Amino acid sequence: MKKGMTLRRRQALLGISFIFPWLCGFVLLFAVPLLQSIRYSFSKLNILPGGGYELESVGLSNFRYAILTDATYNRLLTEAVLDMVINVPLILFFSLFCATLLNQKFRGRSVARALFFLPVILASGAIAQAELAGLINMTGSAQAAEELAESSALFDTLPFTSLLLDLNVPMVVVDYLIGAVNRIYEIITSSGVQILIFLAALQSIPSSMYEVARLEGATSYEIFWKITFPMVSPLILTNVIYTIIDSFTNSPVTETIYNTAFQSLDFGLSASMAWIYTLTVGLLLIGIGYVVSRRVFYYH
């Protein structure tokens, strides 16, 4: 470090030296393709005979087509966003709940944790292929399992619905609850990583805090809301974002985008679809982030 530099400049340089290796990779492998895809979204991509491609600028027509003309895209988009809005709080609640339980000391704790992470492991690569072939689910094929789950869920919730309605619970709440019950499989299988992140957060809470609280005579309920919850709250935002991103990678919209690109070979349209999707969710994320981050507590 040279002597003549101001403190601020020195700090900036140091910061950059830490970030630099990562930044290189990021710019090259994520930022450049991202920018490239903006260009695609405004153009028509013609594949040249003999390899390579050329871009033909078409202005906003890709975007116009995706929103106004395409038969399914806007419907899928609203559905995906609605799904996300319903699923995110449920997943968060469930994963925080499980993480708190799994953080207690009991025998076989690490095995129990592994069990809750199992869906994530099962969802990858060759294992997922085997699952599709019906080797992991009992029902023969995943398709059959889904159909079974749907029919039995419908059968189960009817009495439950009427019971709740008889109790004068508002229809909106009933709808939400029924939705939650029907989604339970989806929610459990997609909260593995969130549980893990919450567990890591819970383990960063010093036990001395709990000891003090116990000495002062706090109940477990109070301890959870006064210590555990504020201490993990920064990670709630993290998990919200992770959940949203996760729901991204395997939603029907992403499938449509993929099919548009690699089956109909319309790369321009698929790029603009992806950008519409990203921007929609980005806006949602900013809104949620704003609300949540105001309630987040940092221990300083």
Place this chain on the structure above:
Amino acid sequence: MFSFLGMMGAFMALPLVFAINAAFKPLDEIFLFPPRVFVRKPTLNNFVDLFTLMSNSWVPFSRYIFNTVFVTLMGIIGHVLIASAAAYPLSKHRFPGREVLFTSVVLALMFSPHVTQIPNYMIMSWIGFIDTYWALIVPAFAFPLGLYLMKQFMEQIPDAILEAAKIDGASEYRIFWTVVMPNVKPAWLTLIILLFQLLWGNHGEGFIYSEQLKSLHYALEQIIFGGFARHGVAAAVALAMMTPPILFFIFAQSRIIETMAASGMKD
């Protein structure tokens, strides 16, 4: 509370139990309808078949195993180091462009990976990474999720600890290694688990053509797609592929212990 946990646990364990049993079932029991969870006449035939298939493969099977292990290990080490190094100034230092950088990370996280496939391939081929290990390892280095996670955790470290270290004369590198990293141990162990999961299941499709460089997953998937007669072997494959991540998870999780981030404070 714990009975709930027990119930959920049992529910989650069901596929595992079923997969273990399926791996030991003879062919007639696999196709039995209605299916049974537990195996009646356990047999090792599936595994014997698997080994026969493995020893007949074009390249020695150990090569596939080495490929996957090598890529996974290199990817994890590189990613954890690079991402945490980048996360530290992002969370604890002020410098121009910080916000922009972080926003672009979140944006990159959200973007659908399919769309960037073509530009991605072109960049890879431009650097000359196609058909080398680097095509799998280097993207793992720059993966945005780790940076994001590490930053969120590092933000929770009280500034006072860092200031104390600075006053005692520690350099930034020293602070990073002896103060920041030990304090976010749960975070990077979690990250390691996630990455192991991700890289272990990596196919390298699109970037790898030589048979010698293909991953274990790729090789085993070929076996699974071998049709009905291979169903028993496929069950054995599923079990074999499931075991390392589960064992790794149990191992890594048990190393996560409470850190002292906030307990070192005396206000």
